[in-house]
Amino acid sequence: MNTSRHSLRRFLHSTCLALLAASSSLALLMPAEAASNRVQEVSGTWTFRLLPNDPATAQHADTTQWHAAQVPGHVHTDLLAHHLIADPYVGDAEAGLQWIGNAAWEYKLEFDIDEKTFNARHQDLVFEGIDTFADIYLNGKKIAATDNAFRRWVLPAKSLLKKRQNELKIILHSPIQSLLPQVQAMPSKLAGNYPSPFGDEPRDAMTGNFARKPGYHYGWDWGPRYVTAGIWRSVKITSYDDVLLQDFHIQQDQLNAQSAALQARFDVQADKDAQIDLEMRVSDPDGKQIMSRSLHARLKKGLNQLALPLQIDHPRRWYPHGMGEQALYSFDLSLKKGRQVIAEQKKRTGLRQVALRRDKDQWGQSFGFVINGIPVFSKGANLIPFDMFPNRVKSEQMRAILQSAKDANMNMLRLWGGGYYESDAFYDMADEMGLMLWQDFMFGGGVVPGYDKNFRENVVAEAKDQLLRLRSHPSIVLWCGNNEEETAWKDWGIGKKLAEENPIFAEHVWSGYVALFGEDLREQVARYGAGVPYWSSSPSNDLADKANDSNNGDKHYWDVWAGSQPVEAYLSETPRFMSEFGLQAWPVQSTVDAFAPRSEQKIDGPLIRAHQKFLAGDGNQRLLLYIRANYHEPKSFADFIYLSQLMQAEGIEMASLHHRSSMPRTMGSLYWQLNDVWPGASWSSVDYFGHWKALHFHARRFFASLTVAALHDKGVTRLSVISDLLQEQNLAWRLRIMDVDGKVWRDTTQALKLPANSAMELAQIKDADLPAEANQKTTYVVVELMKDGKSIARSIAYLLPSKLMQLPDPGLVATIVAEADHYRLDLHADKLARAVWLDFGEHAYKLSDNALSLLPGESISLRLDSKQSLATLRASLRIRHLAQLATSP
Structure with a gap:
């Protein structure tokens, strides 16, 4: 269906035009972070064009004309606003837009300054962020050449500024072309991240790890390759x-x-x-x-x-x-x-103390956060940028994603190093919501030239800028040097390969790594980080011999998914702190409709493949591998979406509950990833438009402050109870062994005194000890946590993969009724209804819960918010459950 697809195009286009039409008046303000007494925004009518002597003019002559530009902004969004390029997010536009990253662009502005600013003794032109290689001219004189998108550039301008008709001109050079000659000249190359599949950059000479710009712009396994440029944060005169x-x-x-x-x-x-x-x-x-x-x-x-x-x-x-x-x-x-x-x-x-606990113990060396003297189990996810083009991120979009994290009972987000340092507003929101932030410095992977003195000095200046800007935020509890660079060198064969090729250079490269991440950034955090601890890499044991160690430091575990191990392997991995693990899934149907018509929605269709960026093992085939291991074959692309989300949700729930029930050995569980940069397949639990996948509904339950875990592995179901609360709890727990039709083979309830901030094993149930009448194809174990006679948490363990179970038609009955300011959706199941998903198609709606299972005879009521009429909602409701896909085993 094309409606959503065209809606996305109109939304993106209207957003760009609205931003272009921003007021041209000069504003005076006194921001909290300004290191200056007076600040005047430099604004007016910016214009841009393709530099006339650029080779791209031969095929893109229409872009050499001056057009209105948005500043802050990006080349891609300016081109899109004037219909000079196809929508980067719709269809398979990506390949046809790679020329933009190889071209040079010119931006221009004429502006005045006010009387007080003009008469001041000191005047500086300040760029809060420019991406990346830019020549800056003020009134015809070149005043700077920038080379770092993450730095604040303060340029003395007193001798050049006029009261009226100042001209500011910026030449933005291609980051690829700026770096490629020196990279190609290297006799031994440094390993990069993802080689371009489009031919815009040589596969054996990747430039991204030499550039101080957002690494994800070069493409990642969850996002497209758009090597953009732009004046991406505000321009001021102080x-x-x-x-x-x-x-x-x-x-x-x-x-x-x-x-x-x-x-x-x-x-x-x-x-x-x-x-x-x-x-x-x-x-x-x-x-x-x-x-x-x-x-x-x-x-x-x-x-x-x-x-x-x-x-x-x-x-x-x-x-x-x-x-x-x-x-x-x-x-x-x-x-x-x-x-x-x-x-x-x-x-x-906020007034708070933070420590990173690294105690030696019976397992190795711990890794966990202590806030105000209290050990905290970190629950959450990894955060990637909210969009390929940061200026397009609206405050309400950002707040909605962070609110979703809080609503899912998360208390920590890891800001991954391949993006950019977020806006002040982001950190303010995290402070307000109580979301601890693990803040990576912006190194997403590959090998960087830390041996280069100029490169290191550039990074140190960047770090100081960001530390000074962000050190007042209590939400930041860790600064981390990089993402996966140490483990890539030690565990992926990168260091070994370079040592075999050029041992002297390899030693030089590693010494530079240690100097940058072991010394320089550590020193900057100690000096300017307001007492926040520093960690040199993730995963790491802070430069100990072994990087990705289950017994020491933090762990990235990708044997499941990248290594094709079964999801049950999660139960055999018990780290000190799991900072990355994940399973992919497709977003909800309406999000897929936004970039591909229904007729093109096929597992191997070109538009679907264009939005599946896991290329190393063919993402959709990898998804099918995991779906087929436990569930039935999808009969349609809609089934594929549903089963991918179910597989992701149940797999990550298994791992997270295992981590939490392993407390205090394990003190953190951060799955990959919370959000998306564009609409497509990824490891996220919240898609680009903010829709919750099944995983996010599950996360709200498995990250609850009080919860239970029923984990089945190798013929044993292990029952545990977990509390994050700081007070002892008087509760009860109920165990039922049931049949899909509602027969109860065992039903017991026991009192429970649960210590504060702890995990406790309740029981182990062997399959061999189940009642003789219980058939594994129809039997499951239910454990519930009870308070004042009411169930407050539930976990279900199945004894066989879903495809081997005999799931009956649950006899689901759904009723929607109108209430004062919302609707109520009542749902009843006669028999076990596993993995129920409720959907209203293209209509906007919000449900209080979804992606849930109902026991035989159970009824629930959900809150439904929508602007649609009652008749429309009743007609558009679609219910999926696992028995619909079942065939006789």
């Missing part, structure tokens, strides 16, 4: 006269339940000796001012480092989601010279 407030942060010296000993620390730059007054107002998490302090200071010419002690009695501390409140204090600073306020800044931060 100005001051003779005193500059360069930095302001709150240092937490001591914190406990009784008191918080803090220091407000300031870096002030002075052109000459001067006297200033600092005034600090502190507000509690409810917004009530609780303190006002002042400091009179005599400045010397140059940099002055000042401190103002602050004490808060009985502080409200910041805790992760599920452990306590997300208390955030506000610190408002005014800097005065005489009676004149010359600078104001505001910091909002």
Whole structure:
């Protein structure tokens, strides 16, 4: 059906045009993070074009004309806004758009500056982010050549700025063409990530790991290859006269339940000796001012480092989601010279202590986070960028994804190193929601030239910029040097191959790695990271001999999926902290409809294959391998979607419950991945449009603060109970051994005193000990956690793969009724209804639960929110369950 597909095109196009039409007026603002006294946004009517002498002009002459541009923005989105390229997300447009990454682009703006800015003694032109290799010209003079998309570029401009009609020109060079000559000249090449399948870059000379730009732009196994460029964050003019407030942060010296000993620390730059007054107002998490302090200071010419002690009695501390409140204090600073306020800044931060526990124990060396003295089991997922083009990410889209993480009872997200450092708004949201952040530095994989002094200096400057910007956020609990670079060198044969080819160079490369990730970044985090721990790589044991070790450090486990091992292998892997593992699935039907018409939705169809980026083993065939291992053969592409999501949800649930029930040996379970950059097949639990896959509904249950696990493996069902709560719980647990038709072979309930923050094994049930009447093809084990006589958590273990079970028609009956401000969907099953999925097609809706199983005779009620009429919802409801696909075994 083409409706959704055209809707996506219209949505993306209208979004681009709306952004192009942004106001051209100049704005004055005083952002919290600005290291300057006055800030004027540089705005107006930006224009762009393909550089006229670029080789691409021969085939793309229409792009050499000047067109309106969006800044912040990207070349691809500007081209799309003017219909100069096909929609990058629809159909199989990817191959035809690779020329953009090999071309050079020119951006231009004419702007004025206001009176106060023009008369200031100091004026700097500031680029908060430019991607990546850019020549910057101001009023005809080249003032900079940039080479890092993650840095903040501050360019002195006093001698060049005019009051009216300033011209800013930016030449954005191709990152591929900028780096390719030096890479091709290397006698021994450094291993990259994913070679381009499109011929826009040689497969044996990949440039992405030499560029300080988002690595995923070069393509990944869950996203397309769009090597874009652009002025991707704001452009400003900062100005001051003779005193500059360069930095302001709150240092937490001591914190406990009784008191918080803090220091407000300031870096002030002075052109000459001067006297200033600092005034600090502190507000509690409810917004009530609780303190006002002042400091009179005599400045010397140059940099002055000042401190103002602050004490808060009985502080409200910041805790992760599920452990306590997300208390955030506000610190408002005014800097005065005489009676004149010359600078104001505001910091909002949470008071919390964070430690990375690395104790030696009977298993090896632990890896787990301790917040305010309390060990935390980290529950969550890995976060990738929200879009291929960051400027297109709206605040509400970002908030919806983070809210989905919180709603699924997650308390941690790992910000993977192949993307970019997120916006200030993102970290504010994480602070508010109590989502701990494992923050990678932006190294996604491959081998980087750490042996190059200039490269390392560039990265150190980048790290300092980001640490200073982000250190006030209590959500950040770890800075990690990179993703998978150490294990790639040690475990994937990359280091061995280079050592065989060129041993001297290999040693040089590894020494550079240790210098960059073992020393340089560690030192920057120690200096500017506000006490947050540092970890050199993931997976790693922080540069110990073995990188991806189950007994020490964090673990990435891909024997399941990439190694084609059965999902049951998850139960034999018990790491100290699982920071990556995953199974793929297709998104919901309406998301697939957005990029491919129904007639093209075939497992091996070209449009479907174009949106399946796992090429190493043919992603759809790998999906079929796992589907066929446990379920029936899909009869249609819709079945394929349903079964892929079921396989993903049940597999990740098995692994996550195993991790949680292995506490305290295992202290973290972060599956790959939370979200998507575009509509397509991936490991995500929430698709590009924010729709929850089956996995996310399961995650809300298996990450609940109180839950149970029934895990069947090798003829034994192991029953466990898990609590993240910080108080002992008086509960009960109920065990039933049942038949699909509703017969109960065993039904027992026992009292349970569950210690705080713990996991406990309840029982082990061998298949051989089941009642003689129980048929494995129809029997399953149900364990429930009971509180005040009500079931609060449930886990079901099946004794055979689904394809070998005899699942009856469950006799499902669904009724939808209207209530005050929503609908109610009532569902009843006469017999076991396994893996029920409710869907309303192309209509927008939200269900309070989905991807669930009903026991024989069970009835449930779900909340249904939709703007559609009752008649439309009743007519469009489609129900899937596993018995529909069953055939006689």
